Amino acid sequence: MVAFAYVGNAVDAAGFRLAGLRTWAPDRGAELAAFRAARAGAEAVFVSLAVAERLPHAELDAALAADRPVVVLIPESAGMSPLEPAERARTQLGLDP
16 A cells, blocks of 8 residues: 555656556546555545546545545646746746846
């Protein structure tokens, strides 16, 4: 069993995988199977909002209420601005002229 897992889009999954998480980037229609697999093999599961919206509400609600594994909903980075990394850092630090 792994400590952390992520279920969401492939781009974010790649980043989470670099951080050592077990990841799933399910195709449309395969979200529930990926969610169940992640819950079965991790202590905490991070789920993108896009995936969460396609899960059965009753199952998602039960998972969020369960003690283990901890299920956390997170926004996807796809909505972030397409700034170049250096430009994004300057903006976040308030260094833009």
